[in-house]
């Protein structure tokens with residue numbers, strides 16, 4: 001089992017989009033995936049159309065009694081509409097002071113033997129670098145950092161790298177940096193070259209392009225690989241899945257095509273029955 005936290009103390013860099021998209025891809029090809037929404041904005045929870053549930057991650061963090069906290073933690077795990085993809089939802093009132101033990105997530109994953117049930121645990125974080133993010137850094141084996149190609153964003157990564165090395169000397173540090181919102185323009189290419197110099201071997205070869213498809217999907221409540229498989233965004237996410245998870249692009253594409261066909265026919269059937277029931281009223 002791989003436990004990956006998706007982190008950047010800067011907001012709006014694509015953490016949730018990245019977590020949700022790689023989780024979908026891994027689950028659709030058959031891996032057992034658990035995503036944890038560690039952000040009071042609960043965007044990941046909304047992405048999978050689950051809605052904030054009770055109990056949620058906040059209830060588990062807040063429970064002082066250790067064995068009760070484990071039981072609450074197990075109860076927070078929910079199914080999503082995608083088979084093999086489970087989620088722990090967040091709460092809008094989640095905040096730093098709810099964290100009674102920064103090692104809670106690490107201990108719970110191990111005590112509940114989650115490695116028997118999941119191939120991947122992916123943790124989406126709120127922007128910032130405080131106790132909430134610390135919980136996920138302690139729990140994770142790897143840290144993935146989506147980044148925008150802007151000067152302040154790059155300065156921010158350098159800063160974050162220092163903080164992680166200083167505050168979490170036992171962690172593996174930043175594992176991968178994923179350029180997001182990429183356009184093939186000189187400014188972006190210059191920032192990419194600078195990042196490669198600062199963090200040799202850590203920048204993914206694939207930069208995720210700027211594509212309006214991600215906003216469309218949020219608005220429509222749809223799934224990238226089922227509803228926009230032919231988009232530029234999906235094509236580059238398949239490339240990044242190959243690079244980061246060794247998934248073979250052509251095999252994944254075939255699997256996605258099949259799933260997409262099934263999904264679209266289910267939706268068409270649903271629309272047909274809805275029309276039928278409306279016309280008979």
Ligand SMILES: Nc1ncnc2c1ncn2[C@@H]1O[C@H](COP(=O)(O)OP(=O)(O)OP(=O)(O)O)[C@@H](O)[C@H]1O
Nearest residue numbers: 011012013014015016017127181209210211214215
């Ligand atoms: N490659 C991309 N191209 C265009 N838009 C994108 C891309 N990736 C993400 N977005 C859009 O950018 C916005 C911010 O993305 P997202 O919510 O994933 O960022 P975040 O880092 O999780 O934000 P926060 O720090 O608030 O949690 C969203 O509207 C999303 O649809």
Ligand SMILES: [Mg+2]
Nearest residue numbers: 015016039043
């Ligand atoms: Mg987010």
